[in-house]
Amino acid sequence: QKEVEQNSGPLSVPEGAIASLNCTYSDRGSQSFFWYRQYSGKSPELIMFIYSNGDKEDGRFTAQLNKASQYVSLLIRDSQPSDSATYLCAVNSLGRSSGSARQLTFGSGTQLTVLP
């Protein structure tokens, strides 16, 4: 059973602070890792993907991947009230048969609140 675990929160940070979101996954064969943002009642919106160990930066967002520890994180610098949402970690796993489309396994999400 492939599992993706996240702290459900809620996580509250003051405006301008760094928010740190963490995710662990169970399937060592996982190859691609995604962070989605989901506002209440809305669909997941892609923030970043990462597939190599290390850091990947995109504007105020930095994703970090450590495959040995099976750990992915997302840092949000200079947090804004508009960043308040649930952040979903998703892991792309190979299908059961060779070449089949990869399914995303999602964590339960971390609810982030940025306080003005």
Add this chain to the structure above:
Amino acid sequence: EPEVTQTPSHQVTQMGQEVILRCVPISNHLYFYWYRQILGQKVEFLVSFYNNEISEKSEIFDDQFSVERPDGSNFTLKIRSTKLEDSAMYFCASSEALIGGGRRRETQYFGPGTRLLVL
């Protein structure tokens, strides 16, 4: 920027009725997916579709469910006889490529969802 679209945005149905949820994937994408999210729970994979056939399906995707690409643009999810526990948000997603196309091309983009309520 191209988007995945879904209709209807909301659907209310009686238990035992058939529903069809519709999706228009991004035009140059080749891989299509359905996910669902029961209120307060995780997003769960249902099925993936490629080259006019199901590629993978989860345990949730039982004989009550079917998918179809009836024409060059639409991708549908049919629930044959709805149950109360089918009430959820249903998300369609699409991706451009699978492997060999680079990681950006395997990224799945989600539609706005259809909220299904079974009474």
